Amino acid sequence: MDNNKVVENIYLLVIVTLISVLQNAFFANKVEKECKPKNTQHTSAFERVTCANRNCMDLYPTFLAVMWCAGLCLSQAPAAFAGIIYLVVRQKYFVGYLGQTSQSTPGYLFGKRILSFLFLMCIVGILNYLLTRYFGSNYKEYVDLFTNAASALLLIP
Template identity: 80%
Template sequence: MDSNKVMENIYLLVTVTLISAIQNAFFAQKVERECTSHKTQTSASERVSCANRNCMDAYPTFLAVMWCAGLCLSQAPAAFAGIIYLIVRQKYFIGYLGETSQSTPGYMFGKRIIFFLILMCTVGIFNYLLLRFYGSNYKEYVEMITSAATALLLLP
């Protein structure tokens, strides 16, 4: 397999991963700025630090399921779900800077996106097993359903 074919299959996932790394740098910069601007720990610096820690705790899971969903099933819906997750994570982070109750919608929406990506991974693996052991390939049907279901992620 040549490198162009490999890049064709993963370039959207790579783009979302790069955007997420830039977002992590933004979060880290925000935490550093908030912590260095106050000599003592204030509630604002504690909230920023806690929001960053919460985002970083979920980050490996997000990356793993996004890449698995993209490789096992279809990269476009997985990358779209990844972009939506990054937007939701930004909303969560900013919401956490205000009242903690403002971050709850972002948290719940993020969980729904992670669940969708896990479901994509599971379906992709199940389809591979069907193809491997029974010769039945439902990937085209599943990709069509997944692409249509991705739009449902936009519903609040």
């Protein structure tokens, strides 16, 4: 397999990964700004921003793993689309957490739904591979059609 073919199969996933790195830098910058000593005590804003950052970082490896697995095992376009939506939701969660923690709940629940969708894509991709390998039945075209249609449903709150 030549390098152009490999890049063609993963470039959308790479773009989403790089955007997520920029988002992590934004989160770190917010924590750093709140960390600057205005007074000797940590404020409630500092507590909220560090908690929101920690929560986002806890799920970050899971997000990357399921997005990449879904993109490689099944289809990169729906996986990358779900990844972009997840990053938007994670931003909403982070900003909502800075206001009041109750404002972050919709972002948290929506993010769980997107991670579940990516996980399901991984499972379907692996099952399709096993069916193809051991039984000669390739359902990739049907699965791709369904996955592309289902990824648009992620936009429904």
